[in-house]
Amino acid sequence: MLHYLSHNKCGRRIQVGEHVYSMGRLFKTEEDSFTSSIFELLTYLPKDILWEVLTAASSVYHEQHLPAKPSPLLSFEFWPHWNPDSTENVNFVEPDLLLEFEDYHIIVEAKRDDFGETQWRGQWEKEVTSYCNQYQETFRKDVYLLAVAGLRPGQERQQAIKVDVLERFVPVSFTRWKDIRNVVLEITARVAKEPISVYSGVLHVLNSLLLAFRVHGFSSALLLNTLPQSYQINYTNLPRL
Numbered sequence: 001m002l003h004y005l006s007h008n009k010c011g012r013r014i015q016v017g018e019h020v021y022s023m024g025r026l027f028k029t030e031e032d033s034f035t036s037s038i039f040e041l042l043t044y045l046p047k048d049i050l051w052e053v054l055t056a057a058s059s060v061y062h063e064q065h066l067p068a069k070p071s072p073l074l075s076f077e078f079w080p081h082w083n084p085d086s087t088e089n090v091n092f093v094e095p096d097l098l099l100e101f102e103d104y105h106i107i108v109e110a111k112r113d114d115f116g117e118t119q120w121r122g123q124w125e126k127e128v129t130s131y132c133n134q135y136q137e138t139f140r141k142d143v144y145l146l147a148v149a150g151l152r153p154g155q156e157r158q159q160a161i162k163v164d165v166l167e168r169f170v171p172v173s174f175t176r177w178k179d180i181r182n183v184v185l186e187i188t189a190r191v192a193k194e195p196i197s198v199y200s201g202v203l204h205v206l207n208s209l210l211l212a213f214r215v216h217g218f219s220s221a222l223l224l225n226t227l228p229q230s231y232q233i234n235y236t237n238l239p240r241l
Contacts, residue, residue, distance in 0.1 A: 030216070031112035035096050035148075036078055037212040038180065039108065043076050043099075044205045049187060054106075057180045058146060058173040061156035065171035066144055071101035083133035084126075093130035104142040107131060111150030114176040119150035124172065125161055132165045140166070147174045181218055184209050 042050055051070035058066060076099050081092035097108035107127050111118040124145055131143060145161065151174060160169035188206040191199045213219075 031110070032079075032096075034112060034177075034212075034216040035108075035110040037216065038177075038209065039076070039078075039097055039099075039110075041205055041209045041212060043073060045202065047072055049202065052187065053180060053183050054146070056183045057175040060176075060179045061174060065160075065173040066106070066146070067104060067142075069103075071103040073099065073101055075100045080134075082127075082130035084130055085133045086129050087126040089126060089130075093126050095127045095131075098131075100141075104144060105131070105135075105140075107143065107145045108148065109145065110148035114149045114178055115152060116150055117152060119147050121158070121161075128161050128163055128170050132163060143170055145170055145172045147172060148180070149176050177213075177218060181210075181213050184213075 042053060045053070047070045050073065055064055055066050055068075058064070076097060078097050079094050080098055081094055084090065084093050087093055095107050096110045099106040099108065107124075109119065109124060109127065124147065128143070128145065132140070143166075147158070156174045158172040158174060160171045162169050184206060188203070188210065191203050191206060196203070
């Protein structure tokens with residue numbers, strides 16, 4: 001599907017009734033498509049690499065709140081509908097994603113634009129409350145919240161969410177799409193140096209991730225610090241011509 005979109009095989013424009021839409025523009029601005037494309041591909045990675053992406057990307061702005069030790073991923077669910085008791089919602093509460101690892105849960109709330117004011121702490125609190133409603137005590141695990149994008153610079157550090165029923169605080173980690181992209185680029189450059197027989201499948205997933213970023217309007221050009229050593233920039237002053 002990503003190659004289908006990136007090569008414009010679906011047509012540059014589609015017409016629905018009297019309205020004409022640009023397919024490229026639709027996907028570049030589509031929040032749910034972006035979230036599902038990136039996080040579903042991330043779940044295909046080996047647990048150590050998946051965990052490296054999540055922890056490295058979310059430690060850019062603050063100390064690490066996610067567990068240091070990776071845990072096997074058991075399942076993931078996009079846009080679950082959870083019991084809204086004790087929240088302002090009437091029918092359900094819908095986080096973007098729940099990642100269930102063997103030892104913990106991670107609630108993901110993602111916004112489309114890296115910078116802005118679309119994240120809302122009240123929404124995080126409702127999601128944590130509804131998590132407790134949905135998962136009774138015997139099924140609960142240590143739970144973490146990962147917010148992706150949607151905060152202005154300077155707002156990245158967020159206080160943990162107090163949850164009375166859990167008798168503890170739920171840590172809030174934050175990252176931006178560009179940070180996830182940068183970590184994927186770094187890992188891709190590293191894996192590409194390994195024997196193809198060892199990491200061929202992993203490299204395919206990483207390259208698909210970079211394609212997903214391009215389809216949704218994020219450059220996936222190599223960062224300067226991921227280039228091979230022979231291509232590193234020499235900072236020696238050049239003589240004036």
